Amino acid sequence: xxxxxxxxxxAVRRGADAxxxxxxxxxxxDRAIGDGDHGENMDRGFRAVLAQLDLADPPTPGAVLKLVxxxxxxxxxxxxxxxxxxxxxxxxxxAGEAEELDGATLAASLRAAVxxxxxxGKAEPEDKTMIDALLPAVRAAEExxxxxADPAEVLAAAAxxxxxxxxxxxxxxxxxxxxxxxxxxxAGHLDPGARSAALLLAAFAxxxxx
Ligand code: ADP
Ligand code: MG
Ligand code: MG
Numbered sequence: 790x791x792x793x794x795x796x797x798x799x800a801v802r803r804g805a806d807a808x809x810x811x812x813x814x815x816x817x818x819d820r821a822i823g824d825g826d827h828g829e830n831m832d833r834g835f836r837a838v839l840a841q842l843d844l845a846d847p848p849t850p851g852a853v854l855k856l857v858x859x860x861x862x863x864x865x866x867x868x869x870x871x872x873x874x875x876x877x878x879x880x881x882x883x884a885g886e887a888e889e890l891d892g893a894t895l896a897a898s899l900r901a902a903v904x905x906x907x908x909x910g911k912a913e914p915e916d917k918t919m920i921d922a923l924l925p926a927v928r929a930a931e932e933x934x935x936x937x938a939d940p941a942e943v944l945a946a947a948a949x950x951x952x953x954x955x956x957x958x959x960x961x962x963x964x965x966x967x968x969x970x971x972x973x974x975x976a977g978h979l980d981p982g983a984r985s986a987a988l989l990l991a992a993f994a995x996x997x998x999x
Contacts, residue, residue: 791889792940797853798842800993805835807992808985818981822968827981830865834873837864851884854898868966869982872906872919879905892943896927896934899947903927910965917961917968917975919982925954926990941994948987948994955983 808815808831815828838860847853854877862874883898884890890898903923912918929950930943938946956979963975966982 800996803992834865854881876902892934896930912965917963919986922951922954922983922986926951944994948990951987955987
């Protein structure tokens with residue numbers, strides 16, 4: 790089944806629930822290697838998204854994604870606001886004016902999102918950032934889409950790869966963001982932004998369901 794504005798809205802709402810549910814966990818992760826605000830940042834950002842969704846009923850998937858981007862950018866300080874904001878803004882551009890996304894256009898939007906985060910944050914793989922969850926996710930999404938998968942299957946593959954990718958950040962030494970100030974002491978901890986990226990993709994996949 791293709792993915793409509795209504796589906797994307799439902800997915801975003803589920804993502805907001807996930808950020809609220811995991812707020813304390815994300816705070817704890819960021820307390821270990823950052824300044825302890827990642828859970829607050831993501832929860833505040835997605836509460837702003839929900840408030841905007843209550844006021845507007847964006848007509849296309851791209852318009853929903855753009856609303857998410859502008860809400861996150863205007864409500865979240867810190868590294869993650871502009872980075873996730875860029876991700877959703879690029880995904881919105883990727884989706885364009887289309888009424889529906891199929892597996893291929895969804896994977897292309899995800900690719901645009903991740904390339905946007907990489908361009909903005911300049912993180913390389915294994916720098917212990919959200920890129921370590923997002924890059925495997927987009928690769929898995931592209932692979933599934935290439936074999937004709939629908940959006941639900943594409944998102945399920947992306948979510949699974951993101952979870953594994955996030956877990957892979959544990960032994961890494963951070964080379965970007967606040968965690969990099971810790972040097973070697975950043976090893977042994979899950980990166981909070983990689984965790985929230987994986988949680989968001991899992992929530993999106995959960996709604997579209999396979
Ligand atoms: P801040 O570090 O400003 O307090 P957050 O705590 O909300 O912001 O977000 C921290 C997360 O942002 C990190 O766990 C990491 O995943 C991500 N991050 C930080 N810098 C970068 C970067 N340059 N590129 C990609 N992701 C980054
Ligand atoms: Mg922080
Ligand atoms: Mg901060």
